[in-house]
Amino acid sequence: MQNEDVTCQVDKDRRELNTRLHSAGHLLDMAVSQLGYDWMPTKGYHFPEGSYVEYQGDIGGEDTSELAEKIDKQIARILDENPKTTIKFVDKAELAALCRHVPDNIPKDKPIRVVLCGNFGIACGGTHVAEIKEIGSETVRKIKAKPGSIRISYQIG
Numbered sequence: 001m002q003n004e005d006v007t008c009q010v011d012k013d014r015r016e017l018n019t020r021l022h023s024a025g026h027l028l029d030m031a032v033s034q035l036g037y038d039w040m041p042t043k044g045y046h047f048p049e050g051s052y053v054e055y056q057g058d059i060g061g062e063d064t065s066e067l068a069e070k071i072d073k074q075i076a077r078i079l080d081e082n083p084k085t086t087i088k089f090v091d092k093a094e095l096a097a098l099c100r101h102v103p104d105n106i107p108k109d110k111p112i113r114v115v116l117c118g119n120f121g122i123a124c125g126g127t128h129v130a131e132i133k134e135i136g137s138e139t140v141r142k143i144k145a146k147p148g149s150i151r152i153s154y155q156i157g
Contacts, residue, residue: 019127022046031074052153068140083118
């Protein structure tokens with residue numbers, strides 16, 4: 001069993017779909033941030049079977065359908081602007097200047113990968129589109145709010 005050759009092949013279509021969905025999660029977070037919501041992202045699920053981003057925070061008395069429409073419009077604006085995606089490796093001190101949220105579990109003694117969409121940074125090791133417009137379109141499917149928690153489900157076109 002040792003020293004055997006192995007041949008692997010990437011499913012290109014699935015990889016591209018997952019890349020678009022993953023980047024769409026960051027686009028959603030960028031829109032939420034630009035709209036002035038201070039929700040803390042806590043979890044993301046960026047796969048075809050029900051993509052969402054979960055936040056710690058509250059929507060107050062805001063109507064979820066009006067909120068979804070507001071986020072959709074901001075997403076469309078960002079898609080129209082088509083900011084470039086870049087990757088940087090930085091230390092934890094520089095990370096705080098680039099990202100609105102720095103998780104506690106980020107290591108202090110090694111470079112951290114940051115994905116920048118325009119000037120919006122997120123510490124992330126996932127796959128990303130080179131230009132936001134590669135996502136295609138994105139819409140909010142559903143917003144589920146509980147005390148202290150908001151889940152925004154989305155889909156891409």
